[in-house]
Amino acid sequence: MPTILGQNQYGKAENRVVKITRDGATHHIKDLNVSVALSGDMDEVHYSGSNAHVLPTDTTKNTVYAFAKEHGIESAEQFGIHLARHFVTSQEPIHRARIRIEEYAWERIEASDATSQFIGADEVKHSFVRKGQETRLTQITYDGERWEVVSGLKDLVVMNSTNSEFWGYVKDKYTTLKEAYDRILATEVSGRWRFNWTDDEQRMPNWEKSYEQVKKHMLQAFAETYSLSLQQTLYQMGSRIINHRSEIDEVRFSLPNKHHFLVDLEPFGLKNDNEVYYAADRPYGLIEATILRDGCEPRIPEDLTNL
Incomplete structure (x- = not known):
C-alpha cells in the first residue's frame, strides 16, 4: 500500500540551562528547561535517509547554551523568540520552529541578623533556595512570518x-x-x-x-x-x-x-x-x-x- 509522510518535526528536548548573571556581589539566576522542535523541507531524510537538510540536534543543543551567553536570558519568552528566529532565518530548509520552555524559580536566602553582623549583607546575595511553587512555561512558534506566544x-x-x-x-x-x-x-x-x-x-x-x-x-x-x-x-x-x-x-x-x-x-x-x-x-x-x-x-x- 502506498504511503506518504505526514506532519513531522525533530529537535533536542529538555536542554537544561542555568544562567548566572553577576552584578557585583549580587547574583541573579535563570534556570530553564528548553525543548526545540524544527520542521520544514525534511521529506528526503525520511524517504532516503539523506541528511542534506538536517541541522543536527546536537547543534540545536549547543545553540541554546551559546545563546544563553550571547543574548542572556531576560525572560523565557524573549529567549525563546531569539532561538525561534535564529533557526528559521539561518537555515533555509527549516520553515517552522517551536520552542517550549519551563522555568524554575529561585529566591534569595536572607541572612539572619546575627549572621549578617559577621559576614556582611553582600555576601549572602549568591545563596538561593528553589521555590516550591509553580513551574513557569512558555511556547514560542515562528514560521518566518507569524509569531505565536503562549505562556x-x-x-x-x-x-x-x-x-x-x-x-x-x-x-x-x-x-x-x-x-x-x-x-x-x-x-x-x-x-x-x-x-x-x-x-x-x-x-x-x-x-x-x-x-x-x-x-x-x-x-x-x-x-x-x-x-x-x-x-x-x-x-x-x-x-x-x-x-x-x-x-x-x-x-x-x-x-x-x-x-x-x-x-x-x-x-x-x-x-x-x-x-x-x-x-x-x-x-x-x-x-x-x-x-x-x-x-x-x-x-x-x-x-x-x-x-
Missing part, C-alpha cells in the same frame, strides 16, 4: 479554607454526595494564556511583568470569589486576566478539584465543626475551560500537555 504555569497549588459551597446539583439514585454550604476549595492550577503580539518589536510585551501580573490577577480572583462551584471560580480567574491584561486574548485552565472531605468523628464521640478533613488524591473532579476576549477564536489546545 503559562503548572503545579500551582491553592486553597480557600472557606467561602465555598456546592449544592443544588442534579441528583439521581446513584448520588451519595451531601450538599456543602461551607467547604474547602483547593486545586492545582495548570494554565496557559495566548498573547496577541505578532511581530511589532515596539509593541512587544514586558514578558516578566506580564507573567507576574497574570499570576497576581489569577490568585486574587481565586481568593476573592465566593465560590458556588469550581467552574465559577475558573471563569472569574480567566476573566480577570483578560480584563486587566490587554496583551492577552485567550486563557485556558485545567483545574483538578483537590477534594477535602469532612471526617466522621461521631464514632469517637467528637463533633467535627468543619475542622478535620480527609484529603483525597484520587479520583478527582477535573474542571477545564477556555476564556476568550470577545471576538477572538480559541487556539490553545484542549489538552494543555500538547503545547
